[in-house]
Amino acid sequence: MTFAEIVWQLAGGMGVSIQLFVITLLLSLPLGLVIALGRMSKNGLLSGFIKFYISIMRGTPLMLQLMVVYFGPYYIFGIKVTNDYRIWAALIGFVLNYAAYFAEIYRSGIQSMPVGQYEAAKLLGYSKGQTFFIIILPQVIKRILPSVTNEVITLVKDTSLAFTISVAEMFTTAKALASSQTSMMPFVAAGLFYYIFNFVVAWGMEFIEKKLDYYR
Amino acid sequence: MSLLKMDHIQKGFDGLDVIKDISVEVREGEILSIIGPSGSGKSTLLRCATLLETIDSGNLEYLGEEAAWTVEGKAVYASKNKLKELQSCFGLVFQNFNLFPHMSVLQNIMDAPVRVQKIDKEVAKKEAYELLKKMGLEDKASAYPYQLSGGQCQRVAIARALALHPKILFFDEPTSALDPELTQEVLKVIKSLSDLHIAMVIVTHEMAFAREISDKVIFMADGIIVEEGTPDEVFASNNERTRTFLGNYGNISMTNVL
Numbered sequence: 001m002t003f004a005e006i007v008w009q010l011a012g013g014m015g016v017s018i019q020l021f022v023i024t025l026l027l028s029l030p031l032g033l034v035i036a037l038g039r040m041s042k043n044g045l046l047s048g049f050i051k052f053y054i055s056i057m058r059g060t061p062l063m064l065q066l067m068v069v070y071f072g073p074y075y076i077f078g079i080k081v082t083n084d085y086r087i088w089a090a091l092i093g094f095v096l097n098y099a100a101y102f103a104e105i106y107r108s109g110i111q112s113m114p115v116g117q118y119e120a121a122k123l124l125g126y127s128k129g130q131t132f133f134i135i136i137l138p139q140v141i142k143r144i145l146p147s148v149t150n151e152v153i154t155l156v157k158d159t160s161l162a163f164t165i166s167v168a169e170m171f172t173t174a175k176a177l178a179s180s181q182t183s184m185m186p187f188v189a190a191g192l193f194y195y196i197f198n199f200v201v202a203w204g205m206e207f208i209e210k211k212l213d214y215y216r
Numbered sequence: 217m218s219l220l221k222m223d224h225i226q227k228g229f230d231g232l233d234v235i236k237d238i239s240v241e242v243r244e245g246e247i248l249s250i251i252g253p254s255g256s257g258k259s260t261l262l263r264c265a266t267l268l269e270t271i272d273s274g275n276l277e278y279l280g281e282e283a284a285w286t287v288e289g290k291a292v293y294a295s296k297n298k299l300k301e302l303q304s305c306f307g308l309v310f311q312n313f314n315l316f317p318h319m320s321v322l323q324n325i326m327d328a329p330v331r332v333q334k335i336d337k338e339v340a341k342k343e344a345y346e347l348l349k350k351m352g353l354e355d356k357a358s359a360y361p362y363q364l365s366g367g368q369c370q371r372v373a374i375a376r377a378l379a380l381h382p383k384i385l386f387f388d389e390p391t392s393a394l395d396p397e398l399t400q401e402v403l404k405v406i407k408s409l410s411d412l413h414i415a416m417v418i419v420t421h422e423m424a425f426a427r428e429i430s431d432k433v434i435f436m437a438d439g440i441i442v443e444e445g446t447p448d449e450v451f452a453s454n455n456e457r458t459r460t461f462l463g464n465y466g467n468i469s470m471t472n473v474l
């Protein structure tokens with residue numbers, strides 16, 4: 001089997017990995033913001049619950065969380081899950097986990113904003129919502145971008161954890177191919193894929209950072 | 217007409233009485249300076265007047281309408297909507313400007329008129345340019361705050377406040393973050409506002425400036441008003457506390473002013 005053929009065989013897995021990555025980001029970034037706001041809420045019950053949820057997400061392995069989401073419905077509720085559920089379980093697990101990490105990043109960014117910005121906005125008559133979305137959030141995004149970049153790069157590699165619940169993503173496919181071909185090549189191809197993927201992601205994040213460089 | 221009436225205001229921070237019993241009235245077009253030693257409660261008073269802090273007891277009236285009053289020794293505030301409505305009659309210029317760093321100078325000035333007061337964009341823009349001209353900053357419209365000197369930032373902050381057409385403009389030590397040269401340019405701009413007939417309440421350590429610009433001067437110490445009157449009265453006071461604070465300022469000659 002030539003290297004080109006191996007890459008061709010892995011293409012389907014690559015597509016799944018990219019899908020996992022994109023959908024996880026699109027959902028966990030906004031969800032993280034909502035969670036961060038809940039975490040900072042004056043309602044002690046809500047913020048306490050969210051604090052607990054975040055500590056679980058950060059304090060246990062993502063691999064374990066994926067298994068709980070995938071096997072949980074059957075073991076806990078006796079619901080028979082279909083094969084299609086694998087990819088959904090992976091997405092739910094990734095989104096819940098990454099939203100928790102992003103929430104903490106948002107929170108630290110929001111709390112680092114000087115109170116003077118809120119006071120100036122209040123005196124100018126901005127509503128609470130306007131103050132948050134027009135004055136605070138744009139500045140927070142610039143401040144937290146380096147931490148978000150770190151998480152995003154980790155997510156590229158973490159998509160391979162979907163392997164644990166047999167989602168046919170890149171890594172799963174490569175491992176199957178390696179054992180059927182008794183060859184290292186599929187692993188080399190997989191490594192190359194993740195490396196290039198991250199290279200593109202890092203370039204994209206740098207582009208956004210440059211875009212926000214117009215002020216200090 | 218009375219624009220602002222503060223009656224027997226009290227305010228403390230966990231056990232520490234900062235404002236003990238202060239009554240102040242500001243009339244249309246009046247320029248009032250508040251002077252006093254550090255820690256005497258000047259900023260706190262201004263923050264109570266601008267609704268950034270809540271008073272513990274007393275009465276607060278804007279344009280003859282009650283914003284806060286006292287029931288059984290505790291302050292009660294009007295509804296949020298009412299406060300928002302009353303709030304539109306005043307503006308505040310901060311010691312450290314608090315410009316929005318992600319907005320250009322022009323955006324800083326016209327965003328609130330457009331977004332909050334729903335003024336037509338072109339109209340707001342035209343007015344923003346006029347204000348910039350008044351501040352001597354026509355060429356800075358597209359600059360960002362980090363590209364400006366402190367004095368320029370403060371002038372933008374003044375323009376931003378003026379763009380909403382306040383009836384009273386509060387200043388909390390508008391020049392104390394600036395070096396002497398920049399201080400003068402900002403004081404000059406504030407002085408030039410007197411022909412707009414906006415009432416101004418200015419907390420300042422610039423005695424010569426206060427003496428020249430004010431209709432009325434209040435000397436505060438330890439949370440009370442020690443003395444108030446025309447600049448000539450206060451600066452020539454025989455009150456011992458006032459004299460100690462003013463020191464040499466009391467004798468400053470008017471030729472040094474601006």
Ligand SMILES: Nc1ncnc2c1ncn2[C@@H]1O[C@H](COP(=O)(O)OP(=O)(O)OP(=O)(O)O)[C@@H](O)[C@H]1O
Nearest residue numbers: 229230232234252253254255256257258259260261
């Ligand atoms: N948020 C707060 N919490 C607790 N204490 C406060 C708070 N704000 C002010 N104080 C205290 O109130 C007192 C008066 O402070 P304030 O800032 O009003 O003084 P000031 O007259 O403006 O002084 P300066 O000339 O230094 O600006 C000080 O003792 C200060 O420590």
Ligand SMILES: [Mg+2]
Nearest residue numbers: 258259260389
């Ligand atoms: Mg002060």
